[in-house]
Amino acid sequence: MAVLPGPSVERPTEPSPEGSPEDRVRAIVAAHRGERGALLPVLHSVKEELGYVDPAVIPVLAAELNLSRADVHGVVTFYEDFRQSPPGRRTVRICRAEACQAVGAADVAERARNRLGVSFGETTSDGEITLDQVFCLGNCATGPAVEVDGRLYGRVTPERLDALLTAEGADA
Numbered sequence: 001m002a003v004l005p006g007p008s009v010e011r012p013t014e015p016s017p018e019g020s021p022e023d024r025v026r027a028i029v030a031a032h033r034g035e036r037g038a039l040l041p042v043l044h045s046v047k048e049e050l051g052y053v054d055p056a057v058i059p060v061l062a063a064e065l066n067l068s069r070a071d072v073h074g075v076v077t078f079y080e081d082f083r084q085s086p087p088g089r090r091t092v093r094i095c096r097a098e099a100c101q102a103v104g105a106a107d108v109a110e111r112a113r114n115r116l117g118v119s120f121g122e123t124t125s126d127g128e129i130t131l132d133q134v135f136c137l138g139n140c141a142t143g144p145a146v147e148v149d150g151r152l153y154g155r156v157t158p159e160r161l162d163a164l165l166t167a168e169g170a171d172a
């Protein structure tokens with residue numbers, strides 16, 4: 001399936017914080033109306049506003065963007081970035097790309113999975129932490145790189161990861 005992102009256009013989406021997810025998605029699509037290749041920017045906006053792409057809004061996206069449900073579903077499931085269930089209260093993203101792998105990212109990933117009891121893309125049963133893998137956080141020179149709650153950390157060892165997971169908004 002050839003779905004290319006359209007030109008990067010910063011366009012504020014100002015959907016109402018009120019309303020059903022479907023209404024909010026319609027408002028997001030309206031903000032991107034006329035944009036070429038709008039599906040990806042729309043999905044990013046949906047993720048930003050709702051936290052995830054609820055499967056229930058896929059028919060709305062398809063209808064609003066004049067695409068088939070299968071097309072929308074295909075894109076949502078192709079990109080790991082578009083989770084289909086709510087994320088945990090905290091998010092841990094571990095870089096699995098080559099430069100980080102070369103300096104021990106596999107050990108950090110194993111510690112995270114064992115400690116949290118989840119695989120990548122999953123959330124702990126208490127809904128607290130979502131564990132994701134990413135392929136480069138732009139911090140290749142000081143890997144292994146880990147992002148916790150949007151904050152980037154370098155040279156993360158399994159022990160340092162323990163500290164980051166223990167500390168609420170850790171300043172490690």
Ligand code: FES
Pocket residue numbers: 095096097098099100101135136137138139140141143145
């Ligand atoms: S390879 Fe890990 S941050 Fe780039």
